[in-house]
Amino acid sequence: MRNLKLLPALIGVTLGIAVVLYVAFYFIFLDLFVDLWWYESLKLEAYFWLRLLYKFFLAGGVTLAFFAIFFFHFWIASRYLGLNPPDEILSNLDKRRRFQRFADTFLSGSATVYTPVSLILAVFIAIPFYSQWETTLLYFFGSDSGITEPVYGKDVSFYMLSYPTYMLIQQEMLTTSALIFCMVGALYWLEHVFIPNQSSEFPLGAKVHLTVLIGLVVAFVIWGFMLDRFTLLYTDTHEPIFYGPGFVELRYHLPLIWLEIITFAATAITAGLFIFSEKHRVKEPFLISLTLFLCVAGLPKIQFIPDLIQKYIVNPNPVKSNKSFMKYNIDATLDAYDLKNIKTVDTTIQLDATKDIETWSTQKHFENIPVWDREFIIDNYKQLQEIRPYYRILSVDEDRYFILDHTRQVNLAAREINVSKLPPEAQNWENMHLRYTHGYGAVVTPAAQDADSPLVWYLRDLNMYSDVGFKVEHPDIYYGLEHFDYAIVPNKLDIVGIAGSNAPNTETAYHGEGGIPIPSLFRKALFAAYFNDEKIFFSTNISSESKVKIRRNITERISRLTPFLHLDKDPYLVITKDRFYWIQDAYTLSNKYPVSKPADDDFLEGHQDFNYIRNSVKVVVDAFDGDVDFYISNPSDSIIQAYSSAYPGLFKNLEEMPAELRQHLRYPRDLQYLQMKVYAKYHQQSPELFYEQAETWQFANVRGETVRPYYQTMDFGNCNDKEEFVLINPMTPVNRGNLSMIGVAGTLDKTNCGPDYKPGITVYKFGKDVQVNGPAQVEALINQDPEISAQFTLWGQSGSVVEMGRMIILPMGNTVLYVQPIYLASTKNKIPELTRVIVSIGNQVVMDKTLWSAFNRLKQIYVKNAAQSDGKETPKAIINRQEKTKETK
Incomplete structure (x- = not known):
């Protein structure tokens, strides 16, 4: 009978164990096995175990550390409970039993009680570390970048690699010390509730323990104030003029933080003396310190004081008062987006393009103009x-x-x-x-x-x-x-x-x-x-x-392997004699670069906000076998250095990439778009000019759409007729149609003209003395041309749709060449056909079937004009002169 009674319990336990084992196998071990086999198939099993080891070592180590902290303090508290009531108190049987239960629970049975409590509290406190373990990993493997921010004089890698971990530790340690202080204090207090006739004074050991705990709370609060100083580097109160701290933050808020530290420390010391020392139990020092601290802590919440400073000191002298702080923002932003080494070429545009046309009159220059979008x-x-x-x-x-x-x-x-x-x-x-x-x-x-x-x-x-x-x-x-x-x-x-x-x-x-x-x-x-x-x-x-x-899917594949890398939206195919490969550009991002303006949200959708970016990794995926190789393309990046140190063997030097693939590396399109969007404002490096914003640029616009960067292969004369594969990005002044500059981003080593990957940006900046047409203005010239306009109308009547492709804008010596492809798409099959090419230089527009023939016609126009103006004015020039004479009279 007894065995029959135990049978349901035995069945229940067996089913429970079976369910636990099934869940553990299906949701933990099965995924673990498949992941391990997958990493082995990629020859990355060492990386798999190392990553797993880091994750569980950090998570387990943090949990164990917090468990030890909680258990140690609870164990100490159980030793200083002061369970020493007089014998006459214990003569009462009921009181004796009550005391015995308390003693057994909190003294003799401390391990039984404190172990589960400490474990639960440790897991609760350590939860943020579980999700941010990779951020903590950077802290251990980070190194200095060699770049110092000017406000506090710290290396910028401190903010990107260490500062997030310090903030996390400070918050968790403050919570831990406050919890322990409250719980241990409650434990000591319970002694007076359950045990009668106890002394009104805590035992000396209890006093020392509580003093240490309150000291820890004070220390972590002060550490929090110290870390609060760095939050001033990320203020956006001065936007859209500049980002980062200004006069008010560094001359008003920063001194207040130091006053908070001093007054809080004074309050803690005087409070400790008042509570734990009978000889120095004087209220006045504590009350004075507390009053000062509350006043100082309340000042940041009183907005009218900084408003007065802003109104009467900053606003009357905006550039003078914030000059150095604007310069901090300019320098930090240029460095954070890798714009410090942009080469600027001042280009003088000449109205007479005859000489440049003669120089460009070779078939070679037209073999790579991408008329097919x-x-x-x-x-x-x-x-x-x-x-x-x-x-x-x-x-x-x-x-x-x-x-x-x-x-x-x-x-x-x-x-x-x-x-x-x-x-x-x-x-x-x-x-x-x-x-x-x-x-x-x-x-x-x-x-x-x-x-x-x-x-x-x-x-x-x-x-x-x-x-x-x-x-x-x-x-x-x-x-x-x-x-x-x-x-x-x-x-x-x-x-x-x-x-x-x-x-x-x-x-x-x-x-x-x-x-x-x-x-x-x-x-x-x-x-x-x-x-x-x-x-x-x-x-x-x-x-x-x-x-x-x-x-x-290569994006899923790479993200599964290296979730800490942020992938470009446009991986591209490379053809070799053996097989196909995919090359994926990968970025390292941070939102903690000091005083750098955060990027807009139109880059890498779904990713974190950031104010620092580097294209630090080129990922190669074998389309046949699926092998994945990671190559460091920017070894100066401190973030990728930390990951490379943490995961030895995962990342290779770029020189190890096969030459057949290395020659197809390119500058990422979205990266240049982001960089030029930032540079459009931050190229004004003088604080005075930066404040005026008189030279701010914007992306060229045509037909209501932004002209995005596009790839072009051409010879810029940098390396002995060697052609470069570059990104072209035209920009105009804000709210204007004329061209201000053409940004060219490439990877050619212009110093040695060798195969090395040396990414860089060159900006061809145009002067203000001669107007350079932007794409919208060139399109207006095209639409105004009677021959072209009539042809467009004729095509439209024949059941076809005329589509104007992306306008190609190229610097050509001291002038600018514009190429506009024209497509016809049938309303039935919708297969576009390249039907004409329009070429423009200056205000001349020519349409033909080939680039070469259109350029030759344009050349003839300029040669003819040059011949007419040789020693005498052209008819157009005479008319212009006569018009000006009439206006003067």
Whole structure:
């Protein structure tokens, strides 16, 4: 009978243990196993264990430290409870039992009580460290950057690497010490409640203990005041004029913080003397100190005092009073956004462009002008080169390749797998995971092409046809931009004709190294549980040679490996003789760079606010095998130095990148957009000019849209006719249409003219004596041209839509060249066709079918004008002179 009574309890315990084990396995150990195998497949298992070790060491170490702190103080308190009532008090049986229970609970049984209480409190206090363990990691591995901020004289790496951890520790230690003081104080007080006739004075040990605790609370409060000084570096009260502390903050608020520290320390000392010392128990010092502290602490909340300072001292002399503080903001912002080394070239624009046209009159200068925008040509790629319903071209990239004895700029795109377009009956498990597993090949076209002619292809079709030498041994794309599901390859299916009947290796099983092996039924069972898909376990088409490919979207893949890196929105494809690769630019960010203006929210959507950025890492992903390599492209960045020290072996030097890939590195488009957006205001480095904002720029605007940076391959005369792959970014004055500057960002080593990656920005700044047309003004000239306007009208009447592409603006000696591609799109198939190219210099506009012929016509106009003005005025000049004479009279 007794065994029968225990049976339900035994069953309940067994079921409970089973549920706990199932949950632990399914939600913890299964993920852990798969993650470990995945890291092993990438040859990064050492990094996996190191990262796991850091996480649990820091989390466990912090929890253990707080547990020890709580338990130690509770144990000390139990020793100084002073449980020594007189014997006559204990003569009463009821009082004796009550005392015994109290003594057993708080003295003899202290470990039983204090251990769980200390553990619960330690976990509660340590929770913020669990989520911020990587921030704490930077504190241990950080080093000085060599750049000192001018307000407090500290290295800027202190703010980015140490300051966040100090703030976290201060808050948690203050909370801990306050909790312990309250709980231990309550414990000592309970003694007087449960034990009668106790002395009104605490035992000496208890007094010492409480004094130490209140001293710790005071110390952490003072530390908090000390850290509050640094919050002044991030004030935005002076926006939009400048960011950071000004006269009021550093001449009024900062002294108040020091007064708060002094008066609070005085209050704590006098309070301690009053409470714990009978000889010095005098109220006046404590009351005076407390009154002073409350007054000083209340002053920051009285707004009229800083308002008076602002009104009568700062506002009458804004530049003089805040000059040094504006300079702090300018210097810090330029450094935080890596704008200190921008090269400025003052360019004088000449109205007579004849000489520059003669210099540029070679075919070479027109072989790389990108008249095909990627926003337009992607429709051609999709319509003409996706070919099969299960292939998809997601985006078009720009790059340069050595083709036909010359460096040529190209547009290119990968043909990735997308099974969502298959017929519904074909979207079954076997097709999606065993058969349609990867994309195939890529398409390449020259960026510069003739108008009104068939599209020229450098690489096309599923047979990877190329007449310019493109040849890829492994054109399969298992990893890319698509949000792929998992794939299992190789398998026992005889897959024929998916890539194309004429394509090489279409019947050859996958023979790469990527993926997680499935050599046993045990792993098949685990993967079936992991994906919640029993077909993996029961499928007979999966062999012991099969491998599971997971996390095949390259953004997800990199983010899973290095969540502390922030990824650029535009990874791009690189073609090599062996296979395809993806190159992803990665950034390190911080929101704690002192006195630097925070970035706007139109960069890296979904990421944290930041006021410091470096393109510190280039990530290379093998599209065939899935291998991921991280290369440090900016070793001066203190954040990436800390991560590199923390994870040895994860990051490689850029020199270790294969030369075939290194020659395709580029300046990130979104990074230059962000930098130029900041530089548009902060190029005014004089505080006086910065305050006036008379030279502030904005992005050039046309048809109501911002002209974004675009890639261009051309020779700027920096390295012996060597062409550069650069980003062009035109800017205009605020609320004006004329051009102020052209920003050019490239990676060429202009000093040694070698293959080294040396990113930098050059700004071609135009003077104010001659107006330089902006894109909107050039477009107005185009629309005003009767011949062009009539042609546009004619095309529109024939059922086509006229589209004006991105205007290309290039510095050309002492003048500026404008190239405007014109597309026609049929209302039926919507495949755009490059139909004309417009070229403009100065106020002259010419439209033709090729860049070369349009430029030659423009050249003839300028040569003719130059001949007419040789020794005499042109008719136009005579008319202008006569008009001015009439106005004068």
